[in-house]
Amino acid sequence: MISTISTLQRRDLNHVWHPCSQMKDYEELPPIVIKSGKGIYLYDENGKQYIDAVSSWWVNLFGHSNKRISTALANQAFQLEHAIFANFTHEPAIFLAEKLAEITPDGLTKVFFADNGSSAIEVALKMSFQYHMQKNKPNKKRFLALTDAYHGETLGALSVGGVDLYHAVFQPLLLDTVRAQGPDCFRCPFNKKPDSCNTPCLSFVEEKLKVHHEELTAIIIEPLIQAAAGMKMYPPSYLKNLKELCLQYDVHLIADEVAVGFGRTGTMFACEQAGITPDFMCLSKGLTGGYLPLSVVLTTEKVYAAFYDNYETMKAFLHSHSYTGNPLACRVAYEVLQIFEEEHYIEQIEEKGAFMKELASSVFHHQSYVGEYRQTGMVGAIELVIDKETKEPFPSKDRVGYQIYQIALKKGLLLRPLGNVLYFMPPYVITKEEIRTMIDLTNEAIQQYFDNAFVKGGA
Numbered sequence: 001m002i003s004t005i006s007t008l009q010r011r012d013l014n015h016v017w018h019p020c021s022q023m024k025d026y027e028e029l030p031p032i033v034i035k036s037g038k039g040i041y042l043y044d045e046n047g048k049q050y051i052d053a054v055s056s057w058w059v060n061l062f063g064h065s066n067k068r069i070s071t072a073l074a075n076q077a078f079q080l081e082h083a084i085f086a087n088f089t090h091e092p093a094i095f096l097a098e099k100l101a102e103i104t105p106d107g108l109t110k111v112f113f114a115d116n117g118s119s120a121i122e123v124a125l126k127m128s129f130q131y132h133m134q135k136n137k138p139n140k141k142r143f144l145a146l147t148d149a150y151h152g153e154t155l156g157a158l159s160v161g162g163v164d165l166y167h168a169v170f171q172p173l174l175l176d177t178v179r180a181q182g183p184d185c186f187r188c189p190f191n192k193k194p195d196s197c198n199t200p201c202l203s204f205v206e207e208k209l210k211v212h213h214e215e216l217t218a219i220i221i222e223p224l225i226q227a228a229a230g231m232k233m234y235p236p237s238y239l240k241n242l243k244e245l246c247l248q249y250d251v252h253l254i255a256d257e258v259a260v261g262f263g264r265t266g267t268m269f270a271c272e273q274a275g276i277t278p279d280f281m282c283l284s285k286g287l288t289g290g291y292l293p294l295s296v297v298l299t300t301e302k303v304y305a306a307f308y309d310n311y312e313t314m315k316a317f318l319h320s321h322s323y324t325g326n327p328l329a330c331r332v333a334y335e336v337l338q339i340f341e342e343e344h345y346i347e348q349i350e351e352k353g354a355f356m357k358e359l360a361s362s363v364f365h366h367q368s369y370v371g372e373y374r375q376t377g378m379v380g381a382i383e384l385v386i387d388k389e390t391k392e393p394f395p396s397k398d399r400v401g402y403q404i405y406q407i408a409l410k411k412g413l414l415l416r417p418l419g420n421v422l423y424f425m426p427p428y429v430i431t432k433e434e435i436r437t438m439i440d441l442t443n444e445a446i447q448q449y450f451d452n453a454f455v456k457g458g459a
Helices: 007-015 023-027 067-077 091-103 117-134 155-159 166-174 201-215 236-249 302-307 329-340 343-366 400-410 432-455
Strands: 032-037 040-046 050-051 110-113 141-144 178-180 216-221 252-256 279-284 295-299 370-376 381-387 421-424
Touching: 032 252, 032 302, 050 432, 067 329, 091 110, 091 329, 110 117, 110 155, 110 302, 110 329, 117 155, 117 252, 117 279, 141 201, 155 166, 178 201, 201 236, 201 370, 236 381, 329 343, 343 370, 343 381, 343 432, 381 400, 381 432, 400 421, 400 432, 421 432
Parallel strands: 141 178, 141 216, 216 252, 252 279
Antiparallel strands: 032 040, 040 050, 110 295, 279 295, 370 381, 381 421
16 A cells, blocks of 8 residues: 555545446555546645546536536525425426427437436336337347447446446346447458448448347447447448338337437437437436436337336336436436537537547647547547557557556546547537647657656567
């Protein structure tokens, strides 16, 4: 254990088990105690500031301690903090559901509330399965998912995931999922470029559909960006053509927009860029601007009708949790949607995203070990490779991304590595000058790591 650990850090390590962490690592890098946040910055117990370049796990949209959102939350807390959502309702849930039905792709008119991204995935999987059972299609019991997919960490969500780091150990407990090779534009097996691609890789999905469509209830996908896979980005045409295959083979399409919704890809929802309406759309993360847990699943009148019947038929969707439709979370989420509309954030995202892409592409192009800088909307990703020509990745045991993350922290920059990939997903309130600082600090951290690696005889 390092000797400079603070009292709060020691108390944390005595009792707190942190997520997605090997706790032994915390002996060398103890958890940083955050005391406050404002705008794009987090401040630790010693007053040091960090640029929150990953929006604190992708949830923060309009900056920490946002005045409008905080005020809405406080006012709601003095009016109604919670009420049972079976046979009762309230204005925040009604207003939010109406607004979501208005701004999501045409046809998504029914809103089911849950409390986090994984829970939303569970809801969509169960709805799709029960729909087909109630439409007299009892053979439809399986799901099709892409390789390298990530949809959450409950057992159903893990079942349709494809990142071994998360689901391999639980394999004996998981659903029997059909898997198809997903898109990988950086290492395209067809040597296509995303801007001139007719999505030949979709043939991997179609092959599976031809064989399994009679037993498949739904395909689940992360639209435009496979996030935990290393921010793998692919063109909207893939999504558009996939929807056509789903219609052809009578299989639902579940769009997991938990990470990519609410402007992350440059449009309010990623599905907009493909001009499609999925059968189910799962939303969370940015839904409340980083304030409270909340998720929703939107679906169609057609799906809803399959559950609408007399009580004795037992066709109701019997899924719930105690905090369903929580008024605090719903009020905050409605305020987030009002901010988008009134302060014209989609236009700001377009402008800032273009600036970020041009600057980052220029800066990282000169880095010897950056194989690619790619960006969709305001999500940017730096893929580190041993060799630019072969695109050979660094061995996972080297933990290159994690070591660069540690260097960046010392410089006051919070990144979050995904293996050999470093990414940006900053709050939208970031200024162009702050974008420049974020990129410059990242570049310095990368350069410092590889300079040290050469000195030590690595890389």
